[in-house]
Amino acid sequence: xxxxxxxxxxxxxxxxxxxxxxxxxxxxxxxxxxxxxxxxxxxxxxxxxxxxxxxxxxxxxxxxxxxxxxxxxxxxxxxxxxxxxxxxxxxxxxxxxxxxxxxxxxxxxxxxxxxxxxxxxxxxxxxxxxxxxxxxxxxxxxxxxxxxxxxxxxxxxxxxxxxxxxxxxxxxxxxxxxxxxxxxxxxxxxxxxxxxxxxxxxxxxxxxxxxxxxxxxxxxxxxxxxxxxxxxxxxxxxxxxxxxxxxxxxxxxxxxxxxxxxxxxxxxxxxxxxxxxxxxxxxxxxxxxxxxxxxxxxxxxxxxxxxxxxxxxxxxxxxxxxxxxxxxxxxxxxxxxxxxxxxxxxxxxxxxxxxxxxxxxxxxxxxxxxxxxxxxxxxxxxxxxxxxxxxxxxxxxx
Numbered sequence: 563x564x565x566x567x568x569x570x571x572x573x574x575x576x577x578x579x580x581x582x583x584x585x586x587x588x589x590x591x592x593x594x595x596x597x598x599x600x601x602x603x604x605x606x607x608x609x610x611x612x613x614x615x616x617x618x619x620x621x622x623x624x625x626x627x628x629x630x631x632x633x634x635x636x637x638x639x640x641x642x643x644x645x646x647x648x649x650x651x652x653x654x655x656x657x658x659x660x661x662x663x664x665x666x667x668x669x670x671x672x673x674x675x676x677x678x679x680x681x682x683x684x685x686x687x688x689x690x691x692x693x694x695x696x697x698x699x700x701x702x703x704x705x706x707x708x709x710x711x712x713x714x715x716x717x718x719x720x721x722x723x724x725x726x727x728x729x730x731x732x733x734x735x736x737x738x739x740x741x742x743x744x745x746x747x748x749x750x751x752x753x754x755x756x757x758x759x760x761x762x763x764x765x766x767x768x769x770x771x772x773x774x775x776x777x778x779x780x781x782x783x784x785x786x787x788x789x790x791x792x793x794x795x796x797x798x799x800x801x802x803x804x805x806x807x808x809x810x811x812x813x814x815x816x817x818x819x820x821x822x823x824x825x826x827x828x829x830x831x832x833x834x835x836x837x838x839x840x841x842x843x844x845x846x847x848x849x850x851x852x853x854x855x856x857x858x859x860x861x862x863x864x865x866x867x868x869x870x871x872x873x874x875x876x877x878x879x880x881x882x883x884x885x886x887x888x889x890x891x892x893x894x895x896x897x898x899x900x901x902x903x904x905x906x907x908x909x910x911x912x913x914x915x916x917x918x919x920x921x922x923x924x925x926x927x928x929x930x931x932x933x934x935x936x937x938x939x940x941x942x943x944x945x946x947x948x949x950x951x952x953x954x955x956x957x958x959x960x
Contacts, residue, residue, distance in 0.1 A: 567627035568606055569672065570599060570635035571613040573662065575696050579636075580854035581872030581890045581907065582698055582828055584950045587614040587622050589635030592796050592811050593701050594708030595716060595758055595776040598635060604715060605644045613672065617949040621942045626669040633664045638693040638708060646688060655683040663688055698870045698888075699851070699862050701809050701826045706755055706792035709774040713738065713756040736773060755791055784817060796829070798935065806841070808868070813935060824866045828873035828891075830931055839883035841868035849886040852904035859904075862886070872907065874928055874947075881912075890957070891950050892924045906957035907950055916960045921951050 570589040579588060589599040589612060602610050611625035612618075613632065631647060646656060647664045655665040665683055693708070695701060716738075723739040728746045731737055736752035739745065743759040747767035750757050755774025759765065763777045768786035777783065777795040784802035793805055796812035803816065806823040810816065814827050818835035825839060842865065843849060849867035850859040871889040878896030883903075889895065890907030899913030910919040925944055932939040 565627050566608075566629040566631060567625050568602065568608055568610045569613050569624055569626070569630060569632045570602060570610050571632050572615065572635055574855075575636040575694075576615070577855035578697050578853065579695070581870070581888065582701075582826065584891050584907070584953075585618075585828070585873045585946060587612040587618060587635055588695070590622075591695060591701060592794065592809060593638070593695060593705055594710075594794060595712035595760075595778065598638060598695070601712070601715075602633065602639050605639045605641070606648075617946060621946065624672065626672060628669075630667050630669055630672055631664060632667055632672070634662060634694075636695050637663060638695070638704075638711070640693070640711070642690050643688070643692070646686075650686070653683055655685050656688050657685055658688045658692060661692070661694070663692070697862070698826050699824075699864060699867050702792070702807050702824055703864065705794055705807065705809055706774045709758070709776050709792055709794065710755060712776070713758050713774075716758065740779075760797070778812070807866075811873075813931075823868045824864075825868040825870070827869070827871045828875070830874045830928065831871055832876045834877050834879040834881055834896075836879055837877055837881045837883070839869040839887065840885040841866045843885050851886040852888040874924065874931075875905075876927075890954060892919060892928075892947060894919055904957075907954040909958065909960075911960075916958075918958055918960065921948060924951075 572588050576583045576588050590597050599610055612622040613624050614622055650656060650666040652666050656663040723741045725731060725739060726746050730749040732751040733753045736756045737750055739759045740761040742762045745765040748765045749770045752773040757773040758776045760777055760779040762779055763781045765783040766785040769783050771789050772791050774791040775793050778797040780797055781795045781799040787802050788804045790806040792807055794809045796810055798813045799810050800815045800817045803819040804821045808822050808825040810827045811829045813829050814831040816822055816833040820837040822839055823841035849862050849864055851862055853860040867886045869883045869887050872891040874892040875889050876894050881895055882900050884900045887903040889905040892907055893905050893909040895901050895912050897912035897914055901912045908919045909916045911917055924947055928939045
């Protein structure tokens with residue numbers, strides 16, 4: 563489409579997806595192999611900007627053009643949906659009931675665009691099924707379907723790099739290695755779903771992997787790890803121990819033994835050696851988790867739900883997380899016993915109590931962590947953390 567800008571907008575699901583969306587637009591959530599933004603860009607063969615909250619706009623600016631197609635950033639694309647969105651004429655809106663999917667909007671109406679002011683648009687109803695990420699637990703709950711979709715997209719018409727004969731591969735047609743990926747003396751069972759190993763990623767000897775499984779570029783699975791699908795590892799992630807049905811965003815580490823199950827871990831997080839999370843209550847009841855949108859605990863409808871952790875958070879060795887624990891941004895958790903199952907952002911402590919983790923200390927840690935990756939923690943990132951610190955102060959009643 564000539565001179566068209568594609569813009570991924572945040573709707574009310576942004577509040578439901580906190581703490582993961584404190585630091586990113588909804589479209590930058592990773593599910594499957596790619597982020598939602600990367601999926602849209604793959605289908606549209608065009609860059610997509612974001613329409614998000616004010617404090618994130620310096621890092622994620624909106625880009626407008628003569629024609630502007632706004633797309634709900636919580637929706638995972640497919641070919642049928644993309645075709646209908648591309649066909650939208652100026653002044654047309656695609657919806658499914660109350661869910662606003664996409665709209666062709668004039669540049670002057672973009673900044674105040676939401677479902678409450680679309681009365682002048684011509685509504686087209688979308689009748690096919692939609693895959694939408696509404697809550698943090700949807701990320702691991704729907705991850706298997708997302709891995710399969712992304713696997714089909716990324717490997718279509720391509721041939722996997724050669725897989726070393728030292729490996730024990732079950733259903734090899736469902737396994738794809740990029741050219742620089744490495745795996746030796748590993749067992750991979752792709753019977754239940756595909757396995758994708760990205761560029762410069764390595765699975766070390768003795769590890770056992772069950773699909774669906776995806777690891778992005780420059781990630782590492784350490785020796786003798788046990789991973790059950792559906793599990794995804796973002797770029798520059800290092801994992802060890804036992805993992806089940808979890809999604810770990812980029813630049814985070816769970817490098818040692820310990821169990822992580824039915825979990826979502828944000829970027830720049832570190833789980834200390836022998837960290838474990840419970841993903842099943844002793845009474846087998848459905849799990850409740852803290853909701854920032856409702857400001858109370860809500861029922862997930864799931865029997866299995868583990869840990870949701872926002873960006874920049876860390877925990878010390880032997881940390882134990884109870885079922886359905888939500889940890890905010892830039893928290894530091896340590897000590898014996900189970901911490902509470904809602905840990906506010908910028909908390910320092912554990913089961914014996916918390917104090918405020920100061921903003922300057924958070925800056926210092928982030929600067930060092932970024933530096934280890936030869937990246938800069940700049941002024942825009944500092945301002946984002948500052949706003950989050952202020953917005954979350956009401957939860958830190960220590």
